[in-house]
Amino acid sequence: MRICRSWRSVLWGGALGESQLLVFGPGSEAVIKAHSASRLLILGGGAVDGERQIYWNFVSSSTQRIEKAKRSWKEGRFPLVSGDETERTPLPEN
Numbered sequence: 001m002r003i004c005r006s007w008r009s010v011l012w013g014g015a016l017g018e019s020q021l022l023v024f025g026p027g028s029e030a031v032i033k034a035h036s037a038s039r040l041l042i043l044g045g046g047a048v049d050g051e052r053q054i055y056w057n058f059v060s061s062s063t064q065r066i067e068k069a070k071r072s073w074k075e076g077r078f079p080l081v082s083g084d085e086t087e088r089t090p091l092p093e094n
Helices: 063-074
Strands: 002-004 009-011 014-016 040-042 053-055 058-060
Touching (some): 058 063
Antiparallel strands (some): 053 058
């Protein structure tokens, strides 16, 4: 899996644009060619063991943990983001 930021790569003859995500299946082999200075993120590991709940920036296999994280965010129990200590992003309501 990778996220592409501000560069174009060639993959099997096609281009992947900025901020696109590509997921490779098990056993896949990838050749990445960047045409300019680039940054990419490669993640790997075993398959997840079940369904995941997603709400905003929170991902968990437990709905209860998502609800706890939402309460913790609203109550300011998460640290502020480094470099942005003056403002906390509000939790989306929907």
